[in-house]
Amino acid sequence: MPQTATKLANRSGASLGSPSGSDQLNLLEIEVIDLFVNAVKTLGFPKSVGEIYGLLFISKEALPLDTLVDRLQISKGSASQGLRLLRSLNAVTSIYVAGxxxxxxVAETQLKKLAAGFIREELEPHISSGADRIARLKQNLAEMAEATPSTDSAFYEEQIDQLERWNTKGRRLLPLIAKFLD
Amino acid sequence: MPQTATKLANRSGASLGSPSGSDQLNLLEIEVIDLFVNAVKTLGFPKSVGEIYGLLFISKEALPLDTLVDRLQISKGSASQGLRLLRSLNAVTSIYVAGxxxxxxVAETQLKKLAAGFIREELEPHISSGADRIARLKQNLAEMAEATPSTDSAFYEEQIDQLERWNTKGRRLLPLIAKFLD
DNA sequence: CAAATTGTTCATTTTTTCTTGAACAAATCC
DNA sequence: GGATTTGTTCAAGAAAAAATGAACAATTTG
Incomplete structure (x- = not known):
């Protein structure tokens, strides 16, 4: 029995079937997905991730990968990769369905959890790598100042200190955001 | 007198001239620029914007467009566009130089101002357009529920309300961030 | 006022990022 | 165990974003 149409209960109110197979997205779904595609792009993720999250968000039932592929008309590869990313952020979780x-x-809808995932996976790493870079900068400056004493090292030092303060502020800000979104 | 080499006082400690004209970036400058290129990409801006801001940040003197073009080896077009963006964010300001x-x-280095610019130009607009979209969603849902009463409108309504709460939280968060970064 | 300087715009090219789909691995089924 | 289903990976193609540079406008200068 190949080509099983979605096993899920049919979404009620979907527009009657048009040319290609799988049941069309209804207007509401389309607009919600569009909204998430936008949001997600702002956060620097690809369109497909917004599509997947959007459809899950507006679906009452949990959806398997091939339903996402079918209904969103995206490739299996995109769906798989998108889901991996979303899971890494804890923005979707997989649930067991008997039989x-x-x-x-399913889409996670607690804003705090979404934010925490984003902070952990996307922001923290940048702050940390930033701190590393700044440390390296300080070394370079020290070496440079030794080799070429003439340099404006006072100015450079001040600027690098500035960077360090920014990094610290950023690091302290993140947990506050998470807390606020609770 | 065409082809005037940079009028600015020569950066001290720059490595001795190699093939092409304009004075090379020194190691410290390169690393600072690299750091900003990274940071700026995280925020969703192009590389050239990071290069420009980075060089200005680590330069004691204010720099004119053609020095940026020369030293960063980017096109005049990129420099012009990058500067426009940076000015719109109040991340750089132009100053008068006699004669x-x-x-x-010059690069603005008050974190609060940088954050405020980013929030105003990049985040606020998304929150606002999000609010519009959500309003439209509500309408659609109402119409749909009327046309096809069978629909799961209770679920949809709950989800849309959720979106609305997220939007509100987001809007309230922004000023707090600005305040924290003061 | 003509020539030169400075900066912007935007069509084209280049680079980067995303998506696709076929090959593969792993698990389950009969 | 062989066949089927499910999901992942990754090289290649497609799409999107950024950079280029030449044409142009606006100043300014002599």
Whole structure:
């Protein structure tokens, strides 16, 4: 029995079938997805990630990968990669569905958890690598000042200190954001 | 007198001239620029913007456009566009230099101002357009529920309310960030 | 006022990022 | 165990974003 149309209960109110197979997205779904595609792009993620999260967000039931592929008309590869990213952020979780071998995915909707995931996976690492770079800068400056004493090292030092203060502020800000979004 | 080499006082400690004209970036400058290129990409801006801001940040003197072009080896177009963006964020300001017709640019280094610019130009607009979209969603839902009463409108409504709460939280968060970074 | 300087704009090219889909691995089924 | 289903990976193609540079406008200068 190949080509099983979505096993899920059909979404009620979907527009009647047009040319290609799988049931069309209804207007509301389209607009919600569009909204998430936008939001997600702002955060620096690809469109497909917004599509996946958006559809899961506006779906009452958990959806398996092939339903996402079907309904969003994206490739299996995109769906798989998008889901991996979303899971790494804890923005989707997979749930067990009795009698179905496939993973089923649900959107996490606690803003705090979403923010925490984003902070952990996307922001923290930048702050940390920033701190490393700044440390390296300080070394370079010291070496340079030794080799070429004439340099404006006072100015450079001040600027690098500035960077360090920014980095510290940034690091302290993140947990406050997480807390605020609770 | 075409092809005037940079009029600015030569950066001390720059490595001795190699093939092409304009004075090379020194190691410290390169690393600072690299750091900003990275930071700026995280925020969703192009590399050239990071290069420009980075060089201005680590330069004691204000620099005119053609010095940026020369030293960073970017096109005049990129420099012009990058500067426009940076000015719109109040991340650089131009200052008057006596006896020089050209605009000279300096990096703004107050974190609060930088953050405020970013929030105003990049985040606020998304929050606002998000609010519009959500309003439109509500309308659609109402219309849909009327046309096709069967729909899961209770679920949809809950999800849209969720979006609205997120939007509100986001809007309230922004000023707190600005305040914290003061 | 003509020539030169400074900066902007935007169509084209280049670079980067995202998506695709076929090959593969792993798990489950009969 | 062989066949099927499910999901991942990754090289290649497609799409999106950024950079280029030549044409142009606006100043300024002599």
């Amino acid at each position: 179905d071998r496939r993973d089923h995915f | 020089d017709r050209r605009d000279h640019f």
